[in-house]
Amino acid sequence: MLDTMTATATGISNAILRAKNLDVFYGEKQALFSVGIDIPEREITALIGPSGCGKSTFLRCLNRMNDTIPSCTIRGTVEIGGHDIYARDVDVVELRRRVGMVFQKPNPFPKSIYDNVAYGPRIHGLAADKGELDEIVYSCLERTGLLGEVRDRLDAPGTSLSGGQQQRLCIARAIAVSPEVILMDEPCSALDPIATARVEELMEELRRNYTIVIVTHNMQQAARVSQHTAFFHLGTLVEWGATEQIFTSPSDERTQGYITGRYG
Amino acid sequence: MTRAEDTARRLKRRHRAEKRFRLYGIGAVTSALVVLALLLGTIIVNGSSAFTTTEMRLTVFLDPAVIDPDAKKNRDDLLQADYGAIVLAALQKRFPEATGRSERLQLLKLASPGARDVLRDMVMADPAVIGKTVEVSVPASDNIDLLRKGKMTKAQAVSGGKMNERQFAWYDKLAADGLVRGTFNTRFFTAGASREPELAGIWSAVVGSFMTLAVTLVVAFPLGVAAAIYLQEFAPKNRWTDMIEVNINNLAAVPSIVFGLLGLAVFLNYMGLPRSAPLVGGLVLALMTLPTIIIAARSAMQAVPPSIRDAAVGLGASPLQVVAHHVLPLAMPGILTGSIIGMARALGETAPLLMIGMVAFIVDAPTSPMSPATVLPVQVYLWADSPERAFAEKTAAAVLVLLAFLIVMNGLAIYLRRKFERRW
Numbered sequence: 213m214l215d216t217m218t219a220t221a222t223g224i225s226n227a228i229l230r231a232k233n234l235d236v237f238y239g240e241k242q243a244l245f246s247v248g249i250d251i252p253e254r255e256i257t258a259l260i261g262p263s264g265c266g267k268s269t270f271l272r273c274l275n276r277m278n279d280t281i282p283s284c285t286i287r288g289t290v291e292i293g294g295h296d297i298y299a300r301d302v303d304v305v306e307l308r309r310r311v312g313m314v315f316q317k318p319n320p321f322p323k324s325i326y327d328n329v330a331y332g333p334r335i336h337g338l339a340a341d342k343g344e345l346d347e348i349v350y351s352c353l354e355r356t357g358l359l360g361e362v363r364d365r366l367d368a369p370g371t372s373l374s375g376g377q378q379q380r381l382c383i384a385r386a387i388a389v390s391p392e393v394i395l396m397d398e399p400c401s402a403l404d405p406i407a408t409a410r411v412e413e414l415m416e417e418l419r420r421n422y423t424i425v426i427v428t429h430n431m432q433q434a435a436r437v438s439q440h441t442a443f444f445h446l447g448t449l450v451e452w453g454a455t456e457q458i459f460t461s462p463s464d465e466r467t468q469g470y471i472t473g474r475y476g
Numbered sequence: 477m478t479r480a481e482d483t484a485r486r487l488k489r490r491h492r493a494e495k496r497f498r499l500y501g502i503g504a505v506t507s508a509l510v511v512l513a514l515l516l517g518t519i520i521v522n523g524s525s526a527f528t529t530t531e532m533r534l535t536v537f538l539d540p541a542v543i544d545p546d547a548k549k550n551r552d553d554l555l556q557a558d559y560g561a562i563v564l565a566a567l568q569k570r571f572p573e574a575t576g577r578s579e580r581l582q583l584l585k586l587a588s589p590g591a592r593d594v595l596r597d598m599v600m601a602d603p604a605v606i607g608k609t610v611e612v613s614v615p616a617s618d619n620i621d622l623l624r625k626g627k628m629t630k631a632q633a634v635s636g637g638k639m640n641e642r643q644f645a646w647y648d649k650l651a652a653d654g655l656v657r658g659t660f661n662t663r664f665f666t667a668g669a670s671r672e673p674e675l676a677g678i679w680s681a682v683v684g685s686f687m688t689l690a691v692t693l694v695v696a697f698p699l700g701v702a703a704a705i706y707l708q709e710f711a712p713k714n715r716w717t718d719m720i721e722v723n724i725n726n727l728a729a730v731p732s733i734v735f736g737l738l739g740l741a742v743f744l745n746y747m748g749l750p751r752s753a754p755l756v757g758g759l760v761l762a763l764m765t766l767p768t769i770i771i772a773a774r775s776a777m778q779a780v781p782p783s784i785r786d787a788a789v790g791l792g793a794s795p796l797q798v799v800a801h802h803v804l805p806l807a808m809p810g811i812l813t814g815s816i817i818g819m820a821r822a823l824g825e826t827a828p829l830l831m832i833g834m835v836a837f838i839v840d841a842p843t844s845p846m847s848p849a850t851v852l853p854v855q856v857y858l859w860a861d862s863p864e865r866a867f868a869e870k871t872a873a874a875v876l877v878l879l880a881f882l883i884v885m886n887g888l889a890i891y892l893r894r895k896f897e898r899r900w
């Protein structure tokens with residue numbers, strides 16, 4: 213409870229997502245304990261913490277991906293624009309359009325590059341005709357810096373790209389449905405430093421239009437790309453705030469210990 | 477002993493064990509291949525002769541006094557005419573010495589009863605031939621066929637009471653004149669069942685098998701895939717679904733004759749569907765194939781990587797869209813392979829079909845799934861049971877045809893798998 217208090221004490225005015233008293237259980241086992249956090253709009257929030265502390269679990273709560281795990285139960289609220297996403301009347305399909313996701317391992321569909329990006333707009337009916345669809349696909353590929361590399365092989369399977377290209381394709385696929393928030397779960401852990409740098413650049417670029425929440429194990433990455441950082445430990449949100457403050461003067465010694473590499 | 481020596485010894489032992497295992501493997505594969513080759517070899521040796529048949533070339537006078545005594549060319553009269561007398565007359569012209577009643581009968585027996593049908597068909601097709609003398613090839617009797625192919629010796633024919641010396645003499649004369657010859661046996665592929673081995677064919681059984689399998693496919697494939705989708709993607713995990721799953725696995729192992737009993741009780745006795753019909757056979761085989769398809773479809777869907785589902789769900793695809801757009805297309809090669817293998821098993825089934833009366837003697841190919849029919853394996857069973865020696869080669873030949881169908885189906889399964897897999 214104490215943690216939530218400190219958390220809400222630093223409350224943020226431009227929050228797009230707001231979690232309150234979030235408890236998550238996998239069957240009997242509790243994975244998250246009363247997590248409360250604000251995610252500011254059009255900024256990058258990094259979630260850090262030792263393995264198994266519940267970062268992915270929390271991230272998946274934000275677009276209800278945990279619904280697909282039968283044993284998972286959730287208490288508390290997550291609000292997007294002031295509406296609880298766990299309310300009865302919420303359309304999960306629409307929610308996931310507004311809150312997109314990029315996964316740890318690049319997972320393009322075994323379809324063409326074009327179809328990968330076009331899939332979201334198609335199922336949500338975002339393009340009236342082929343022309344509009346083309347426009348969406350091209351602009352998303354352009355924004356992820358992929359268009360130049362794949363322009364003449366849009367019919368090639370998405371799985372034929374390199375790992376870094378695949379991950380950027382997945383990001384292009386995620387932004388093709390014009391989400392408000394993009395959740396990224398360790399998006400660079402399978403990439404080499406060069407590809408990682410490209411994805412980081414891309415996040416910086418995307419920040420102008422989207423809110424990004426990123427889970428990362430890489431402290432430098434968190435420090436480089438994010439404006440806000442939240443530190444999780446054993447299922448609790450220990451502290452969160454401006455990245456600079458967390459990395460230079462953390463208020464909790466566990467945070468201090470983790471970012472200086474004493475454990476985790 | 478030093479550590480290095482010890483390691484070297486272990487390594488040697490491991491290599492020896494590996495070599496031994498490889499030898500066991502090669503031995504197992506070789507013996508399996510030998511048995512398979514033996515099996516195929518005997519079937520081919522026994523069956524290939526059924527693909528040729530023996531014909532006699534006769535000079536036939538289509539005597540109007542016999543065929544059309546009152547010259548009205550009435551179709552019914554033409555159909556009913558005594559064509560046997562015409563065949564006999566043609567043979568007698570070659571062998572005038574056969575005059576006694578029993579001799580004439582023996583002479584007529586050189587030709588198959590199918591000879592009359594050949595003449596009848598000729599007259600019916602064009603009644604203008606009545607009164608003319610024509611050269612016709614007519615089927616020889618099964619005994620002559622066997623003699624010519626060397627499947628029966630003269631001694632065997634005599635001891636079996638099939639032919640006598642006089643008939644041998646006539647046959648030898650005909651053969652010496654070049655009037656007896658072997659031809660490709662089209663009748664085997666176009667005719668239905670017959671009591672005369674030389675006239676029997678597999679066509680009606682092939683059509684029956686085809687109809688039965690069509691019913692099986694139409695019923696079992698959609699049902700099986702739909703059940704698999706529900707169980708795999710939508711069903712809650714609880715005691716009920718666990719029980720259903722266990723029972724589906726059990727059903728796949730139930731002896732096929734039990735499905736036949738079920739079909740007899742439900743489709744024939746309770747629902748009153750006709751006996752011996754492809755519809756009922758297809759339904760019974762569908763019940764039998766259903767678990768196979770469900771299990772194959774489920775494991776194929778299970779093999780679809782979860783990351784693909786996550787990607788689709790993360791984009792906002794509904795559960796149905798996830799299945800329809802991603803899981804099913806990726807699982808389709810596996811589902812098709814499993815289904816085709818299930819169908820191939822159904823194609824070879826005999827026991828359950830015997831239970832629902834598909835052992836009928838079917839001359840004409842079935843015209844609808846409700847008309848009486850037989851299927852290839854049942855035809856094999858019936859022929860294998862026939863006392864006539866000449867049916868032995870038919871049995872083996874029908875088995876060859878059945879094997880050919882199975883090979884084609886398995887080839888199709890492989891082709892489909894390759895085709896779908898190659899895309900990505």
Ligand SMILES: Nc1ncnc2c1ncn2[C@@H]1O[C@H](COP(=O)(O)OP(=O)(O)OP(=O)(O)O)[C@@H](O)[C@H]1O
Nearest residue numbers: 238243261262263264265266267268269270281283
């Ligand atoms: N599907 C699941 N079923 C049961 N328990 C789970 C499941 N997913 C995660 N957990 C448990 O919940 C806790 C938090 O897991 P989570 O995946 O959120 O950790 P994480 O912080 O993302 O770790 P990592 O950095 O290794 O990815 C862990 O103890 C884990 O064992």
Ligand SMILES: [Mg+2]
Nearest residue numbers: 267268269397
């Ligand atoms: Mg994780």
